[in-house]
Amino acid sequence: MFDPSQLNTAFQFLTAWGAAFTAALWVSLVFWALRDIRGRTVDPLLRILAVLAVAALFLPGVVVYLVLRPNYTLEEEYQKSLEEEALLQTIESAQHCPGCSRRTDDKWLVCPDCQTRLKKTCHNCRQRMELHWKICPFCSAPAPVLRKEQASMDKSLPSEPAAEAAERSEIVSLLEDIEGDL
């Protein structure tokens, strides 16, 4: 009943099947490594090394490759760089006082710390304007030049009326002197 040649055939079949399976696994792992490393580096030498490691060492090669491959894919690296750029931009776009470099608010006209002029207002529509704007973007009224702006700001300083008053009293006393002389 028992035929040793039948067993032999079955064994040969199993061996062939195993060999075919192993070969298919080997080829697909090499392809996988090639595809994976292409997504992770543009360095041709690293790509060749990765594929060679998997091709030469087979399953242990895959383990070695998994340990040594770059952590992030190029796509992930790109996303990360975009995120970093966006973060940098928000940090840079945060406004700082040119006088004391403290953080300022976009709505502020004057720095509350060092009283540096940050914005000016349109004399026509009272909208906030950047100091360097020459025309109001809201009502197209020409903006007063910075020197005038500075002057009008100086006038609002508390020391100015006192100086003006002193000047006036000086003139008055001078006029009185002249009157007295006459």
Ligand SMILES: [Zn+2]
């Ligand atoms: Zn300041």
Ligand SMILES: [Zn+2]
């Ligand atoms: Zn305006």
